[in-house]
Amino acid sequence: MMKPLKTQQRQRLLSAMVLIGFFLLWELACLAFQVSDLVLPRPTQIFLVLFEKMPLLWPHTVQTLYTTLLGFALGVISGVLLGVMVGSSRLAYNVAYPLLVGFSSIPKVAVVPIFVVWFGAGTVPAVLTSMIISIFPVVVNVATGLASTEPEFEDVLKVLGASKRDVLWNVSLPRALPYLFASLKVAITLAFVGTVLSESVAANKGIGNVMMIASGNFDVALVFAGLIILAVMGVLLYALSAYIEHRVTGWAHRKTESMT
Amino acid sequence: MQDTPLIELSQVTVRYGDPDSGTLALTQTSLRIDRGDFVALVGPSGCGKSTILKLVAGLLTASSGGVLLNGREANCKGIGIGLAFQNPTMMPWLTIRENIMIPLKIVEPYRGQYARKKKGEFAEKADAMLARVGLAGFGDKRPWELSGGMLQRASLCRALIHEPQLLLLDEPFGALDSFTREELWDILQQLWMDTGSTVLLVTHDLREAAYLANRVCVMSSRPGRILEDCPVPFPRPRSEETTYQPECVSLIHSLRKQIADARAGEPTQENA
Ligand SMILES: Nc1ncnc2c1ncn2[C@@H]1O[C@H](COP(=O)(O)OP(=O)(O)OP(=O)(O)O)[C@@H](O)[C@H]1O
Numbered sequence A: 001m002m003k004p005l006k007t008q009q010r011q012r013l014l015s016a017m018v019l020i021g022f023f024l025l026w027e028l029a030c031l032a033f034q035v036s037d038l039v040l041p042r043p044t045q046i047f048l049v050l051f052e053k054m055p056l057l058w059p060h061t062v063q064t065l066y067t068t069l070l071g072f073a074l075g076v077i078s079g080v081l082l083g084v085m086v087g088s089s090r091l092a093y094n095v096a097y098p099l100l101v102g103f104s105s106i107p108k109v110a111v112v113p114i115f116v117v118w119f120g121a122g123t124v125p126a127v128l129t130s131m132i133i134s135i136f137p138v139v140v141n142v143a144t145g146l147a148s149t150e151p152e153f154e155d156v157l158k159v160l161g162a163s164k165r166d167v168l169w170n171v172s173l174p175r176a177l178p179y180l181f182a183s184l185k186v187a188i189t190l191a192f193v194g195t196v197l198s199e200s201v202a203a204n205k206g207i208g209n210v211m212m213i214a215s216g217n218f219d220v221a222l223v224f225a226g227l228i229i230l231a232v233m234g235v236l237l238y239a240l241s242a243y244i245e246h247r248v249t250g251w252a253h254r255k256t257e258s259m260t
Numbered sequence B: 001m002q003d004t005p006l007i008e009l010s011q012v013t014v015r016y017g018d019p020d021s022g023t024l025a026l027t028q029t030s031l032r033i034d035r036g037d038f039v040a041l042v043g044p045s046g047c048g049k050s051t052i053l054k055l056v057a058g059l060l061t062a063s064s065g066g067v068l069l070n071g072r073e074a075n076c077k078g079i080g081i082g083l084a085f086q087n088p089t090m091m092p093w094l095t096i097r098e099n100i101m102i103p104l105k106i107v108e109p110y111r112g113q114y115a116r117k118k119k120g121e122f123a124e125k126a127d128a129m130l131a132r133v134g135l136a137g138f139g140d141k142r143p144w145e146l147s148g149g150m151l152q153r154a155s156l157c158r159a160l161i162h163e164p165q166l167l168l169l170d171e172p173f174g175a176l177d178s179f180t181r182e183e184l185w186d187i188l189q190q191l192w193m194d195t196g197s198t199v200l201l202v203t204h205d206l207r208e209a210a211y212l213a214n215r216v217c218v219m220s221s222r223p224g225r226i227l228e229d230c231p232v233p234f235p236r237p238r239s240e241e242t243t244y245q246p247e248c249v250s251l252i253h254s255l256r257k258q259i260a261d262a263r264a265g266e267p268t269q270e271n272a
């Protein structure tokens, strides 16, 4: 916003060039070393498969996107509620924070079989996995944001006789928003991991399932096509959260404009 | 009711941090302020002036001694308080106008009308106050787009907007040039004379104290207590000229001497 547009455009151009360069190098390396397309297909092959199989892949893409967004939304909502509970009192924060960090280091793969036992294979375990996996960064960040609110800001309201709820709404939550958005960017990418993980273990729909079957059939190009679909969805959703973050919490980023 | 002072500190001790080894900020401080009075608090840096304001505002509880506000325990709830902090804490996620309107969002009777009037009447009120302190047109700016002195003036607006009964000002003009400062003295004096509110002003500027206050309380260096309570008998409205009158100059001189003695660590015996 404050930067001249030229610099921004140049940065975008550079990013695009690096990406194209990467695919070019990949293509050339495969050709030069005569890599078998059972090991590593060339980008042109992958994009061809992607294009040809699109009618087949599209419903699975929609399924994965839907599952991820649902899990992500549930994760964010429960994460914010939990984070507010943990972060709004010093005692709760000191007691629960170490527990949270401990829990978040448990590999979430382990929960997939449990969900399958409880709910059967299909969409439900995928939604739950992506929810569980995206809760933690949100809780931890929201709690940290709330707990690190400057007491000076709270004093401004307390003098006026404000209730705890007033302080929460008018100071702590706005103050914690940048922390929330930072966690959303992490959570949305993790939510994809959760969905695909669960789909590849226990589902008959979704990109994760497609990739699983394709790899069983040694259709490596299709596996990579699935990967590319996932990457594109991930990048788009990341960009969307970054954009919303910039709009909503621009005040917190005025000095790091060039880093977003 | 008529006899209860608005503010009464009796034998207050404040210790920050650890109850035994923490910083002792105030010892045996007693202070009475009647309704409608204008009291200035002066003293060396770090002697506990801001601490007294926080006690009165109910942001801090005394380690021992009593802090009564309107005859009751001070706790932020009793009466309308406007506090301009020493650091103008403007919230960066709000515009200057929104920052100034915070009290209207919290304090009754404005609170109930806030949703309805925030775009109209209240915004106009905030803009009028900004204009009064020379910040017309800055309402839509963010805090970091203003200078330190401008933020201080905005912070003064925030302390005043809900027309509080009790105004606590912590060096509100500290970062201003002398012309702007004197302009604001005049505005503050006028406001006080119009509304009849009670003001407790912390300042390092003795001319400011003599211009504005009915009483000047001098504090000792840390741990602080009130050493001297000097009346300022000059008639109102005072003007800048008042502060150059011989009586006023000699008052300022004697205040200066007391603070110098307090800094040197020897409680002054003069007038005692
Ligand atoms: N939150 C705090 N924690 C610990 N010590 C504090 C705290 N606030 C103030 N103090 C100490 O209490 C003493 C009095 O502080 P206070 O802020 O009341 O001084 P002051 O008279 O307002 O000084 P100044 O004129 O410089 O603003 C100081 O020595 C300071 O070190």
Ligand SMILES: [Mg+2]
Pocket (backbone or CB within 6 Å): B049, B050, B051, B086, B170
């Ligand atoms: Mg101070």
